[in-house]
Amino acid sequence: MSTLLDRRLIVVTGKGGVGKTTVAAALGLAAARSGRRTLVCEVASQERITTTFGVAAAGFEEVEIEPRLHAFSVNPDEAIQEWLRYQLHSRTLAGLLGGSRIFQYLAAAAPGLAELVTVGKVWELAQLERKTPRSAPYDIVIVDAPATGHGLALLRAPQTFREVARVGPINRQAGIIDAFVRDPSTTAVLAVTLAEEMPVSETLDLERRLQDELSMRLDRVLVNSVLPERLTAADRDTLKAVDGSGSSTARAAIAASLATHQTIRAQRTQLARLRRGTDARVATLPHLLTPDVGRDDLERLSRALEQKL
Amino acid sequence: MSGDVEVALKGKTVVICAGSGGVGKTTTSAAIAAGLAASGRKVIVLTIDPARRLADALGLPEDGNTEHLVDPSRLAAAGLNGDGELWAMTLDAKLTFDELIERNAADAETRDAVLRNPIYRQLSGAVAGSQEYMAMEKLYELHESGRYDLVVLDTPPTRNALDFLDAPGRLSRFIDSRSLQFFRASGRASLGLVGRGAGALFSVLKRATGMDLLRDLADFFNAFGDMAEGFRDRARRVEALLREDRTTFLLVTSPRSAAIADADYFHRKLNETGMPFGGVIVNRVREHVRATAGPKLEHELSELVDARLAQKVLRDLEDHNRLAAGDSHSVEQLRAGMGGDLLIVVPELSGDVHDLDGLAAMAKRLFS
Numbered sequence: 001m002s003t004l005l006d007r008r009l010i011v012v013t014g015k016g017g018v019g020k021t022t023v024a025a026a027l028g029l030a031a032a033r034s035g036r037r038t039l040v041c042e043v044a045s046q047e048r049i050t051t052t053f054g055v056a057a058a059g060f061e062e063v064e065i066e067p068r069l070h071a072f073s074v075n076p077d078e079a080i081q082e083w084l085r086y087q088l089h090s091r092t093l094a095g096l097l098g099g100s101r102i103f104q105y106l107a108a109a110a111p112g113l114a115e116l117v118t119v120g121k122v123w124e125l126a127q128l129e130r131k132t133p134r135s136a137p138y139d140i141v142i143v144d145a146p147a148t149g150h151g152l153a154l155l156r157a158p159q160t161f162r163e164v165a166r167v168g169p170i171n172r173q174a175g176i177i178d179a180f181v182r183d184p185s186t187t188a189v190l191a192v193t194l195a196e197e198m199p200v201s202e203t204l205d206l207e208r209r210l211q212d213e214l215s216m217r218l219d220r221v222l223v224n225s226v227l228p229e230r231l232t233a234a235d236r237d238t239l240k241a242v243d244g245s246g247s248s249t250a251r252a253a254i255a256a257s258l259a260t261h262q263t264i265r266a267q268r269t270q271l272a273r274l275r276r277g278t279d280a281r282v283a284t285l286p287h288l289l290t291p292d293v294g295r296d297d298l299e300r301l302s303r304a305l306e307q308k309l
Numbered sequence: 310m311s312g313d314v315e316v317a318l319k320g321k322t323v324v325i326c327a328g329s330g331g332v333g334k335t336t337t338s339a340a341i342a343a344g345l346a347a348s349g350r351k352v353i354v355l356t357i358d359p360a361r362r363l364a365d366a367l368g369l370p371e372d373g374n375t376e377h378l379v380d381p382s383r384l385a386a387a388g389l390n391g392d393g394e395l396w397a398m399t400l401d402a403k404l405t406f407d408e409l410i411e412r413n414a415a416d417a418e419t420r421d422a423v424l425r426n427p428i429y430r431q432l433s434g435a436v437a438g439s440q441e442y443m444a445m446e447k448l449y450e451l452h453e454s455g456r457y458d459l460v461v462l463d464t465p466p467t468r469n470a471l472d473f474l475d476a477p478g479r480l481s482r483f484i485d486s487r488s489l490q491f492f493r494a495s496g497r498a499s500l501g502l503v504g505r506g507a508g509a510l511f512s513v514l515k516r517a518t519g520m521d522l523l524r525d526l527a528d529f530f531n532a533f534g535d536m537a538e539g540f541r542d543r544a545r546r547v548e549a550l551l552r553e554d555r556t557t558f559l560l561v562t563s564p565r566s567a568a569i570a571d572a573d574y575f576h577r578k579l580n581e582t583g584m585p586f587g588g589v590i591v592n593r594v595r596e597h598v599r600a601t602a603g604p605k606l607e608h609e610l611s612e613l614v615d616a617r618l619a620q621k622v623l624r625d626l627e628d629h630n631r632l633a634a635g636d637s638h639s640v641e642q643l644r645a646g647m648g649g650d651l652l653i654v655v656p657e658l659s660g661d662v663h664d665l666d667g668l669a670a671m672a673k674r675l676f677s
Contacts, residue, residue, distance in 0.1 A: 015330055015331050016329050016330020016331045016332075017329055017330050017331025017332060017563065017565060017568055018331060112431060147330050149465075160431055163427065164427055164428065164431060164525060194331075197360060197362070197663060198331070198360045199331065201360060201361065227628070228628075230621040230624060230625055231618075231621060231625070235618050235621060238614055238618060239614065239618070239622070242613040242614060245613060246609055246610070246612065246613045247609045248599075249599070249600040249601075249605075249606055249609060250600070250606065250609040250610050250612075250613060252598045252599055252600040253598065253600040253602075253606060253610065253622050253623070253625075253626045254610075254613075254622060255598070256598040256600070256625060256626045256629045256630075257621070257622040257625035257626060257629075259629070260625045260628065260629050261625070287628075289628060289631045289632060289635075290631070290635060291564065291565065291635030291636070291638060291639050292635075
C-alpha cells in the first residue's frame with residue numbers, strides 16, 4: 001500500500017460496471033486515513049463519489065467531504081475555460097475567446113482536446129505548486145477515470161497533442177503532462193476488474209495497449225466482488241450426493257449453495273487466468289453483497305484494501 | 310408490462326441495443342438477432358468489440374466490416390433452427406471512416422490528402438466520438454442495402470448516453486460550413502489575406518494554441534472542402550433513421566445500481582429527444598431461493614449432512630438471497646421509472662454466455 005500511496009497520481013480504470021468509482025472512493029478513504037491530504041477526482045462524471053458519501057455534488061470545485069478527503073469533478077468545458085484563462089493571462093480575453101463560435105469550432109475540430117484539458121486539469125491538481133489561486137497541494141490525487149478505451153484516450157491525449165501541435169505552447173504543455181503521467185514514480189495506473197471472462201480479457205488488453213501505445217506499465221489489478229469460497233470439493237460432492245432428498249427448503253438451500261459454488265469456481269478460473277496473463281500485482285476485494293454501496297461499505301472495502309496492498 | 314421482446318420488435322427493421330458497459334449488451338444483441346433468425350428473418354448483428362469466445366462461437370472473421378453468415382448447422386445444433394439467416398459483423402470504425410472519405414472524395418488526390426492529414430488520422434483513430442458515429446454510419450449502410458429484414462446494433466460502451474445519441478449531430482457540427490469557412494480563411498490568414506476581425510481572433514488563437522495545429526486544421530478543412538456537403542447530408546439521413554418508426558432502442562442493463570442509474574438516465578434522455586423506445590432488458594438477475602436460514606432449516610440440513618457443512622450451506626444461502634434481494638429491489642426501482650414500458654428480466658445464467666448454447670438459452674428467455 002505504502003508504495004502505491006506514495007505516488008502523486010493514481011489513475012483508476014477498467015471495464016464499465018466493475019466498480020471503479022467504489023474502489024476509487026475506498027482507496028481515497030484509505031489514503032486519507034493514512035494521513036495524506038487526498039483528492040478523489042471524477043471524470044465525465046455523474047457525481048457518484050459524493051453521492052456515496054451522502055454529500056452535495058462537488059462539481060468543478062475542490063470540496064472537503066471528510067477530514068483530509070476531498071472531491072472534485074472534471075468537466076471539459078470548464079477545464080477549457082480555465083486553461084484559456086491561464087494561457088491568455090486574462091479572464092476577459094479567455095471569456096471572449098471561449099465564448100466565440102470560432103473557438104467552439106476549434107474545440108470540436110481538434111480531436112482529443114476535451115481529453116487533453118481534462119488530463120491537464122488532473123495534472124494541475126496533482127502538482128505541489130498549484131496554478132489554481134489560493135489552493136493547497138495534495139499528497140495524492142486519485143482519478144476515477146472512464147472505462148478502458150476512453151481511459152486510454154485520456155492518457156494518450158498529451159502524446160497526441162505533442163505530435164499534432166509540433167511547436168508552441170500546446171506542444172510544450174502537453175510534453176510536461178505526458179512526462180508526468182508516464183513516469184512510474186509519480187503516476188500509477190490501476191485496473192479494477194471482476195473475476196469474469198470479459199472484464200479479465202479487457203484488463204489484459206488494457207495492459208497490452210498501455211505498453212504498446214504509451215510504453216506504460218499497469219501497476220496493479222484489483223479484482224472486485226470476489227465471493228467467499230466456503231465449500232471444498234469434498235463438500236460439493238457430499239451435497240451433490242444428497243441433492244434431491246430432504247425437505248423442499250433443504251433442497252432449495254443446497255441448490256443455492258451449489259449454484260454459488262459454481263459461480264465461485266468460475267471466479268477462480270478467471271482469477272487464475274488473470275494472474276497467468278498479467279505482469280501487474282493482483283489483489284482481490286470481497287463482494288459487498290449490497291446493491292447500494294454506502295459509507296459503511298466503503299469503510300469495510302478500504303480496510304480490506306489496506307491489507308491487500 | 311412484462312413480456313416478450315417480439316412485441317417490442319413488431320414492424321421494426323432497426324434495433325439499437327444501448328446501455329452501459331459490462332451488462333451483457335453484445336451477448337443480448339447477438340441473442341436477439343439469433344432469436345429473430347430462428348423465427349424466419351434474415352438478420353445481421355453489428356457488434357463493436359465482442360469477447361473472443363463469443364466471436365469464435367459466431368465464427369466471426371478477424372477482419373472488421375465483413376458480413377459473415379453464421380453456420381446454420383451450428384445454430385441448429387444449439388436449438389436455434391429456423392428458416393432465417395443470422396449474419397454478424399464486427400465494426401472497424403477507422404475503416405468505415407476511410408470508406409466514407411473514399412466515397413465522397415471528388416478525386417484520388419483529394420482522397421489521399423485527407424487520408425494523410427494528421428488531423429484526420431487522429432480524428433478517425435480516436436475512440437471517443439468517431440466510433441459512435443461510425444457505428445451508426447455502418448448501421449445505416451446495412452439498413453439501406455436492403456439485404457436484411459432487420460439490423461441489430463450493439464452500441465459502443467459509453468458512460469454517457471448522450472455521447473451516443475449526439476454522435477451524428479456532433480459530426481454535422483464538426484464539418485459545419487461556418488467552421489470550414491473559418492479554417493479555410495485562417496489558412497490564408499498566414500498570407501495576410503483576411504479581414505481585420507478574423508485576423509485579430511486568429512492571432513489570439515495562435516497565442517493560445519501554437520501555429521502548426523491551426524495549419525493542419527486549415528489543410529484538413531481545405532482538403533475536406535467539397536466533401537462537407539455530402540457528409541452533412543449523410544449525417545442528417547443517419548439521424549433521421551434513428552427517429553423513424555421502424556427503428557427501436559432497447560435498453561440493456563444489469564441489476565447493479567450503477568447500471569440501473571445509467572439505464573434510468575438513458576430512458577429519460579430517449580424520451581426527451583423523441584427517440585423510439587422499445588423496452589428494457591435486465592440481465593443477470595439472481596432469483597430468490599424460497600428458504601430461510603434459521604434453526605428449522607439447520608435441523609433439516611443436519612439430517613442430510615454434518616453440522617459443519619450445514620453451516621456453510623446456510624451462509625451460502627444467506628449470501629445468495631441477499632444478492633437476490635438487492636437485484637429484485639433494483640428491478641422494481643427500474644420498473645417504477647419505466648412507467649408502462651416493456652421490461653424483460655433475464656435470470657443469471659451460469660457463467661458468462663459465450664457459446665451458441667448460451668445464446669440459445671438467452672434467446673429463449675427473450676422470446677418467451
